[in-house]
Amino acid sequence: MVLPKLTLILGGAASGKSHFAERLAIDSGISVTYVATAEAKDAEMRERIDRHRHSRPKHWRTIEVPLDVAAILQKPPKGVILLDCATVWLSNQFLRSETGLVTEKDRLLEALNTCSVPVIVVSNEVGTGIVPTNSVARSFREAQGRLNIDLAAIAELVVLVVAGLPQVLKGEFA
Amino acid sequence: MVLPKLTLILGGAASGKSHFAERLAIDSGISVTYVATAEAKDAEMRERIDRHRHSRPKHWRTIEVPLDVAAILQKPPKGVILLDCATVWLSNQFLRSETGLVTEKDRLLEALNTCSVPVIVVSNEVGTGIVPTNSVARSFREAQGRLNIDLAAIAELVVLVVAGLPQVLKGEFA
Amino acid sequence: MVLPKLTLILGGAASGKSHFAERLAIDSGISVTYVATAEAKDAEMRERIDRHRHSRPKHWRTIEVPLDVAAILQKPPKGVILLDCATVWLSNQFLRSETGLVTEKDRLLEALNTCSVPVIVVSNEVGTGIVPTNSVARSFREAQGRLNIDLAAIAELVVLVVAGLPQVLKGEFA
Numbered sequence: 001m002v003l004p005k006l007t008l009i010l011g012g013a014a015s016g017k018s019h020f021a022e023r024l025a026i027d028s029g030i031s032v033t034y035v036a037t038a039e040a041k042d043a044e045m046r047e048r049i050d051r052h053r054h055s056r057p058k059h060w061r062t063i064e065v066p067l068d069v070a071a072i073l074q075k076p077p078k079g080v081i082l083l084d085c086a087t088v089w090l091s092n093q094f095l096r097s098e099t100g101l102v103t104e105k106d107r108l109l110e111a112l113n114t115c116s117v118p119v120i121v122v123s124n125e126v127g128t129g130i131v132p133t134n135s136v137a138r139s140f141r142e143a144q145g146r147l148n149i150d151l152a153a154i155a156e157l158v159v160l161v162v163a164g165l166p167q168v169l170k171g172e173f174a
Numbered sequence: 175m176v177l178p179k180l181t182l183i184l185g186g187a188a189s190g191k192s193h194f195a196e197r198l199a200i201d202s203g204i205s206v207t208y209v210a211t212a213e214a215k216d217a218e219m220r221e222r223i224d225r226h227r228h229s230r231p232k233h234w235r236t237i238e239v240p241l242d243v244a245a246i247l248q249k250p251p252k253g254v255i256l257l258d259c260a261t262v263w264l265s266n267q268f269l270r271s272e273t274g275l276v277t278e279k280d281r282l283l284e285a286l287n288t289c290s291v292p293v294i295v296v297s298n299e300v301g302t303g304i305v306p307t308n309s310v311a312r313s314f315r316e317a318q319g320r321l322n323i324d325l326a327a328i329a330e331l332v333v334l335v336v337a338g339l340p341q342v343l344k345g346e347f348a
Numbered sequence: 349m350v351l352p353k354l355t356l357i358l359g360g361a362a363s364g365k366s367h368f369a370e371r372l373a374i375d376s377g378i379s380v381t382y383v384a385t386a387e388a389k390d391a392e393m394r395e396r397i398d399r400h401r402h403s404r405p406k407h408w409r410t411i412e413v414p415l416d417v418a419a420i421l422q423k424p425p426k427g428v429i430l431l432d433c434a435t436v437w438l439s440n441q442f443l444r445s446e447t448g449l450v451t452e453k454d455r456l457l458e459a460l461n462t463c464s465v466p467v468i469v470v471s472n473e474v475g476t477g478i479v480p481t482n483s484v485a486r487s488f489r490e491a492q493g494r495l496n497i498d499l500a501a502i503a504e505l506v507v508l509v510v511a512g513l514p515q516v517l518k519g520e521f522a
Contacts, residue, residue: 008337010336010337011475012302012473012474012475012476013475013476013479013489013490013493014475014489014490014491014492014493014494014497015475015493015496015497016493016497044483124476125186125336125337125476126476126477126478126479127185127186127187127188127476127477128187128189128298128299128300128301128302128303128360128476128477129300129302129303129304129476129477129478130300130303130306130311130314130477131187131300132477132478133308134481135218137478138218140478141187141188141478142187142188143188144188145186145187145188145189145190145337146188148189148337148338149188149189149190149338151337152337152339153338158337158339162358162473162508162517163356163358163473163493163496163497163499163506163517164496164497164500164501165500165506165518167517169336169337169339169341170339182511184510184511186476299360299510299511300360301359301360301361301362301363302361302363302472302473302474302475302476302477303474303475303476303477303478303480304474304477304480304485304488304489305361305474307482309392315361315362316362317362318362319361319362319364319511320362322363322511322512323363323364323512325511326511326512326513327512332511334510343510343511343513343515344513
């Protein structure tokens with residue numbers, strides 16, 4: 001398929017959203033650069049990162065970028081960029097500085113808007129559980145919700161993945 | 175657009191559901207009474223209420239009704255009523271009396287059914303996270319789920335908002 | 349309607365998924381065996397089980413099977429089997445042995461694949477809240493997400509229920 005300029009893949013935890021995004025990237029037939037936002041800070045994250053890595057084609061180029069994704073998008077390698085995921089990027093920004101978040105989000109959105117190669121962004125739905133008792137968790141889910149709205153507004157194709165099954169929310173498969 | 179008698183707008187936290195409901199009310203071309211259920215009991219709620227207020231047209235009439243929404247619906251002002259939101263209303267009822275909830279819900283549903291002007295109700299999806307450890311939170315999400323089912327059953331139009339994008343679950347845009 | 353070999357009904361807590369699955373079973377016109385996975389270990393569960401039981405037709409046969417659902421599917425009674433639900437089954441397996449889970453899941457999927465009567469499986473969406481702080485809860489939602497993906501992959505019909513309203517994610521109503 002011909003990838004649009006920006007594709008957003010939404011889904012819950014273990015919904016199959018990363019796998020679906022990887023299929024899209026493979027089916028584009030162009031070379032893939034995988035931008036990984038996760039850092040292996042503990043055993044659980046290491047196990048999760050390794051599991052994801054093993055599910056991806058070995059010839060993909062992987063770049064680990066916990067924070068400055070915008071810089072990559074401004075001078076992208078040829079092919080398609082698969083950013084997995086906006087939620088971990090947001091979490092990394094949160095841990096660094098909650099107040100600097102708005103600026104960083106604007107930078108990311110601007111870089112996505114002007115990126116010269118197609119981009120696929122994976123992001124989490126986190127807002128349909130019960131209100132968290134923890135105030136940082138409440139702030140985070142607000143920020144994640146607004147980021148998803150902003151990403152969806154500029155994406156040509158938005159797909160929600162539920163139990164591995166894609167539902168097109170905006171645009172259509174070419 | 176011509177508003178049906180009852181419209182239900184569902185979505186998670188920061189999903190864009192309130193914004194979408196406001197667009198519906200504006201596009202109806204008739205005067206809007208905004209029924210706000212939230213009370214500013216702390217700084218976080220005050221900030222949230224102010225943010226919502228600034229996003230709404232200034233000429234809208236706003237009524238703050240934490241509990242007795244049914245009374246407003248029984249003698250409504252002309253135009254359309256935008257009730258934002260059923261989740262905070264339910265939470266207010268919960269805090270007052272969990273046992274009186276069934277009666278209050280029946281009153282609300284009856285008032286919605288017989289209201290002489292169109293009503294748009296905003297409500298939260300809270301049931302697709304992990305089971306809460308807190309038993310009150312478990313009761314609340316059960317009650318919210320059942321309220322959404324009851325509202326959806328009597329609404330002509332039901333829309334689920336995900337990342338700002340509407341998905342029609344019942345009825346259609348006129 | 350003519351039931352497919354395997355139907356998966358997904359939804360959040362109190363979304364109306366069990367009620368919808370029961371309607372499907374009734375509308376099939378064939379005799380129903382209800383496989384209940386929940387055990388009444390405390391008052392809250394007893395109340396919930398009783399409420400579900402009272403909503404079902406009295407002539408249905410009910411079998412309580414907290415763990416070995418595969419054995420029932422291998423020698424099924426005539427008619428349709430309604431399994432409610434995969435989430436409680438998964439939770440029961442988790443409590444017994446997290447390490448034995450993969451084997452038990454493979455047994456279940458194999459038994460569903462080869463079952464000689466139509467089966468309707470109810471399962472929960474638990475992955476779209478905030479990341480749980482509890483590591484067992486995180487493991488559980490991963491396992492539930494993957495189980496839903498696996499069930500959806502072999503089901504002919506997959507329906508997501510939101511506020512009592514069905515959305516077909518895969519296949520179609522016959």
